[in-house]
Amino acid sequence: MDFIFTRPDSRAAAAALEVCHEYAEPWLLNHSSRAYSWAVAHASAVDIPHDGELLYVAALLHDLALTPPFDSHTLPFEEAGGHVAWVFAAGAGWGRVRRDRLAEVIVLHMRDDVPADDDPESHLLQVAVSADVCGRGLDRFPEDVVDAVLTRYPRLGFPDAFLLRAEDQAQRKPRCAAAGLMRDGWAQRVRSNPLDAPGR
Template sequence: MDFFTPPDSKAAATALDVCHEYAEPWLLNHSLRAYAWAVVHAASADIPHDGELLYVAALLHDLALTPPFDSHTMPFEEAGGHLAWVFAAGAGWGRVRRDRLAEVIVLHMRDDVSADEDPESHLLQVAVTADVSGGGLDRFTEQIKDDVVTRFPRLGFAEAFLKRADDQAARKPGCAVAGLMGTGWADRVLANPLDARGR
């Protein structure tokens, strides 16, 4: 299974260019790992999905954590949804597809959705949960875990990500990430077994 090759589209290539420009290496690799986890899970669970939409969402889902796109008035996932909507407009996507991209990004920080109801949001939720806090890693074989982390190393992801998450929670106490901070989530992020791989 080739879960590292992006969809062959201009929008996918441009999303990667944008991430190379704006996302730090640890954040870029997180986004690429998220796509890989999502594709692997989709294949193993037989979940039909829109590959281009999933790839662009995975690449852009955390860009609002970066200084150029950080919003001081809304949660980062909502700001990220707006950013992705503008990106999609520039890519020539129609309004319905732009709205779907924004929705997938917003929902990655919301309650779980089923694969039947919304396959792309479900896949991104599964992928991000595995990569950030280690939840659901048992869905993936040891070989897949090694392959993904070897291809896209963690690069101090947990500490760097939590620094951004702490900042978001402090400035936006009503946001989803602030709610997570009260659940032991930060400890789970720091204890993610993926960080023991490739050392």
């Protein structure tokens, strides 16, 4: 099971973790780390070939635009995050096509479901984030995997902290995806996530 906690061996992956440590609060850093673990666990369970480095960097950076230094007052946070990640990838020496892919994966994590055959990295990040944020699809993961992930990366008050940021995004950007989700009962789903049940 250790493979779900193993960072890809690349300078970009190491730098993404360093950036996340610098700018993401502990609850958000752990969310991003859990997202990668859920994604890799699911990929292994159902045999989805994917680009591990791309997935890792996307998972670590996907919510960075929810932090004050990278918050955009005009763009939805996932689009702003895509731009931040594009700049990061340029600094990491990635070519334009790979930079564009990284930004795309981050933007798509807040869009309609993407099939694994069409885009495995976007699909895996969507599965992972949906499970971690609101518990959607948690039955994909065996109990020992869930326990291991939560032990390694505790929730640290994730629901309340995340919803404060999501509500702020929705109020300031009423046409963004987060606003649509909030109108559709997202807050209740986040607060009802079994990962945050008493005794976990």
